[in-house]
Amino acid sequence: MSEFExxxxxxxxxxxxxxxxxxxxxxxxxxxxxxxSRTRPVPExxxxxxxxxxxxxxxxxxxxxxxxxxxxxxxxxxxxSGSHGPxxxxxxxxxxxxxxxxxxxxxxxxxxxxxxGSAAIYGQSGPEPITVETPLRPRSAYAVSKAAGxxxxxxxxxxxxxxxxxxxTFNQTGPREAAGLVCATLAxxxxxxxxxxxxxxxxxxxxxxxxxxxxxRDVASAYWAALEQGEPGEIYNVCAGRATSVREIVExxxxxxxxxxxxxxxxxxxxxxxxxxxxGDSSKLPACSGWKPEIAIARSLTDLLEEWRGKVASGxxxx
Numbered sequence: 001m002s003e004f005e006x007x008x009x010x011x012x013x014x015x016x017x018x019x020x021x022x023x024x025x026x027x028x029x030x031x032x033x034x035x036x037s038r039t040r041p042v043p044e045x046x047x048x049x050x051x052x053x054x055x056x057x058x059x060x061x062x063x064x065x066x067x068x069x070x071x072x073x074x075x076x077x078x079x080x081s082g083s084h085g086p087x088x089x090x091x092x093x094x095x096x097x098x099x100x101x102x103x104x105x106x107x108x109x110x111x112x113x114x115x116x117g118s119a120a121i122y123g124q125s126g127p128e129p130i131t132v133e134t135p136l137r138p139r140s141a142y143a144v145s146k147a148a149g150x151x152x153x154x155x156x157x158x159x160x161x162x163x164x165x166x167x168x169t170f171n172q173t174g175p176r177e178a179a180g181l182v183c184a185t186l187a188x189x190x191x192x193x194x195x196x197x198x199x200x201x202x203x204x205x206x207x208x209x210x211x212x213x214x215x216x217r218d219v220a221s222a223y224w225a226a227l228e229q230g231e232p233g234e235i236y237n238v239c240a241g242r243a244t245s246v247r248e249i250v251e252x253x254x255x256x257x258x259x260x261x262x263x264x265x266x267x268x269x270x271x272x273x274x275x276x277x278x279x280g281d282s283s284k285l286p287a288c289s290g291w292k293p294e295i296a297i298a299r300s301l302t303d304l305l306e307e308w309r310g311k312v313a314s315g316x317x318x319x
Contacts, residue, residue, distance in 0.1 A: 007031035010068035012053060012100065013075030015040040017176040018116070018169075021220035022072055034066040036075060053096035056103075063100075063107040071113040072223055073100055078178065079120065079142035086141035093145035094152065101156045101164070112163040113153075114227045119170040119212070119239070119278055121147040129281040132168065132235040139275065150235075157233040165230045170212040170239035170280045172219045174300040175307050182246060183213075183304055186253050188317065191308035193259045197319040202250065203265045210245040210277045214238060215295035222291050229289035239280030240293045252301050 009026045013019040014035025023043045026033045034049050035042035042048045049065060051058025053075050077092040097115060104111055122130050123137030138144045150166055157164040177184040185204070192198035214222070222238045230236055254262055286292050311317040 007070060008034070008066060008068045009070045009072065010034045010036075010049075010062065010066045011046070011072045011074060012036045012062075013073075014042045014046055016074060017174075017178060017216050018172065018219050018223070019072075019074045020176050021217050022074070022223055025220050025224055026070075031070070034062070034068065036062060038075075053099065054091045056099045059096070059099040060103045060107065063103045068108055069111050070227060071100070071104060071108075071111050072227070073097065073113065073115045074223075076116070076118075076146070077142070079140065086145075089142050089145035090148075093142075094148045097149040097152055101153065101162065105156065105160045105162055109160075109162065112165070112227050112232075114165045114167055114223055115149065115153040116223065117150040117153075117166055117168045118143065118146040119168055119237070119280060120275070121150060121168065122278065124275050125243075125278040129241065129279050130237065131281040132237055132284060154233065154235075163232040165226050165232065166235045167223055167226055167238050168235060168280075169219060169222075170214065170237065170278065172214050172216045173297070173304060174216040174295070175303050176216065177304055183249060183301060184308070186250065187301065187305045187308045188311075190253055190257045190259070190262075190305060191312045192317070192319050193262065194257065194309065195312045197312065200259050200262045201265050202254075202262050203267075204246065204250070205267050207245070207247040207250065207264075207266055208268070208276065209274070210243040210279075212239040212242060212279045213244050213297050213300070214240050214293050215297070215300040218293040218295050222285060222293075225289035225291035226285055230285070231288070234284075236285040237280045237282055238285065239282045240297075241280060241282035243277055243279040244297055249297075249301065252298055253305060256302060256305055 009031045015037035027045045033046045035046040049062045120143035138147045156162045173183040
């Protein structure tokens with residue numbers, strides 16, 4: 001692409017947590033931005049493309065309409081954020097990814113593509129941080145579907161020479177986090193308590209697990225850096241390089257709460273496939289692009305709680 005050619009960006013899942021922030025970043029860069037979403041309106045300034053990732057002809061129509069030179073594939077059936085079953089994971093995360101990559105090869109073969117994967121494909125972390133060379137040990141239908149989509153992306157680079165970069169994203173939090181995920185679930189309850197709509201008792205499954213969290217705004221900038229400065233065919237972990245436990249998250253949120261003396265109601269439920277701890281090696285993407293996470297988790301949680309306070313105050317959310 002010449003320096004005078006306009007950047008034309010297609011974001012699947014543009015109304016999602018990372019998609020919304022990525023769209024904002026792309027618009028600020030002067031790009032023309034197209035976006036897809038099955039559930040909510042795309043951000044202001046984004047040109048909406050109707051359809052379903054699981055429908056091959058819909059996906060071909062997206063590529064034909066946008067003629068993008070940058071594609072960020074973020075749409076997915078996400079574990080923990082809705083009532084998805086194994087069939088939906090495979091249809092969306094594997095079959096949908098195939099539809100997108102195949103349509104790109106046919107209709108926009110010179111586009112750069114980033115596929116957003118998940119650290120769930122690695123499974124349980126060992127004593128050392130997870131690198132992109134760590135064997136994949138997915139433990140759930142969701143993780144298997146994301147692993148298959150990740151491998152498919154690599155195959156399209158090898159077989160079709162498509163400029164594909166694979167991002168393997170560890171946990172993310174901050175504004176717009178989906179309601180069913182851990183940090184948002186806790187922030188929502190505290191906002192309800194502050195409004196007098198829930199007793200001062202914080203309900204959660206466990207305090208024992210720990211994950212590597214990045215702020216979603218840092219994740220968006222990581223995707224941008226990976227596609228602009230990363231190498232085609234390469235894999236990049238998107239993470240902070242530090243594990244934060246649920247206990248630490250609870251302590252931060254309780255410290256931010258306007259209600260004191262909140263009791264904890266911990267179920268300590270675990271399932272045999274649950275991952276107790278994960279921490280990633282975050283060195284590869286900074287080495288090629290200079291990207292690094294800038295936003296501390298305390299700020300991420302502060303902004304997330306403030307967002308839920310607004311939702312409760314507006315009546316958008318009730319007990």
